[in-house]
Amino acid sequence: MPSDAVADYAARPGRHIVSLSGGKDSTALAIFLRDHIPQLEYVFCDTQKELPETYEYLDMLEAFLAKPIVRLNAARGFDHWLDMHAGMLPNQRVRWCTAHLKIQPFEAFVGDDPVWSYIGIRADEQRSGYISTKRTITPVYPFKEFGIDRAGVMTLLEQSGIGLPTYYEWRQRSGCTFCFFQRSIEWVGLLERHPDLFEESKRYEEQNGGNGFYWRQKERLSDLQDPKRIMEIKQHHEQRMKRERDNSANKTLIELQELALDAENDENGCNICHL
Ligand code: SF4
Structure with missing residues (x-):
């Protein structure tokens, strides 16, 4: 584990935040960074329509991290935004759900503070994740920087005792119960x-x-x-x-x-x- 190099992150001025999804990769990232960035903050944008297994997994992770995971959207979950959209459900082309339930709450939470936003895209993935349009938010990809792939993520989860979320037995992705990306x-x-x-x-x-x-x-x-x-x-x-x-x-x-x-x-x- 390149612990000195990871610890260099902590010296950067600004807030350091891992946005958790309830999935395995962002969870492994929180585990990977926990001991190297003392000021690290953890946040979860709750759609209020997540699987019960996701909430259980986050509770377990919170105990492991020994720090609170800030839960956003307490007053404005999916149903609130569905009303605001006159009952029109989101879909793959019109994804108002992601904008209102994930991006905007996170951006409101950080305000105009300079932020290092740690993203759990693995070394073996091609995608880049969401990049905020706010110039004060800088994305960081530790798994890419340190060559941590799927096997590395599994090792982090196993060694911490957290393991995979139990929904993994039947579903691969975190997110809303009715997410339209499901197979x-x-x-x-x-x-x-x-x-x-x-x-x-x-x-x-x-x-x-x-x-x-x-x-x-x-x-x-x-x-x-x-x-x-x-x-x-x-x-x-x-x-x-x-x-x-x-x-x-x-x-x-x-x-x-x-x-x-x-x-x-x-x-x-x-x-x-x-x-
Ligand atoms: S998990 Fe799916 S339905 Fe829920 S906010 Fe994300 S894209 Fe929308």
Whole structure:
């Protein structure tokens, strides 16, 4: 671990902030930086529609960090902004959710202070994450700087005892229960693990979706929950898992799961919510 070089971060004047998403990479980043930047602040922009597993994971991380994770949006979660948008649900093209629930609360939290914003993009990823338009916010990519890839992230999580969020058993990305970036099998996972949250997602779709709007774009949630459709989705997922297993002998189950999910839809998801 290049501890001296990481400690150099702390000497930079300004605030130092890790914005947590409830995902594995931003969590591993907080763990990586914790002992090197004493003034480090942790923040979580809560949409108020996160998975119960995410809240549990953040509580566990908070205990490990021995410092509070500041939770933003206490008074203005997803439902508030849905009202402000006259009930129009967000989608991949019109992502008001990210702007109102992630970017703006973070920018309001830091104000005009000079900020080093640490971002958990790994060395093995091509994306750059969200870069604020505020000139006072400077993005920092420690995992890229120090060559920490997926395996390095897993080591950090294991050695800290924090591990992966439990939703990883059925879903790869953090974020809202009904996030429109979910893959078919993840929706099935939501239905089976959290039927109440699946019903809530369905209610949003039925009451606010309007003509032809579905979270999944190509099908209604009420169609997806048909037992025949569930069987079909599971079979396709198993086939993708098998293909990945055949192609890559030494992968763990979690890695195979990730590859199979990416094979269904390899979009990177949201650069802010899914870290
Ligand atoms: S997780 Fe998905 S639905 Fe929630 S704020 Fe992010 S992009 Fe929007």
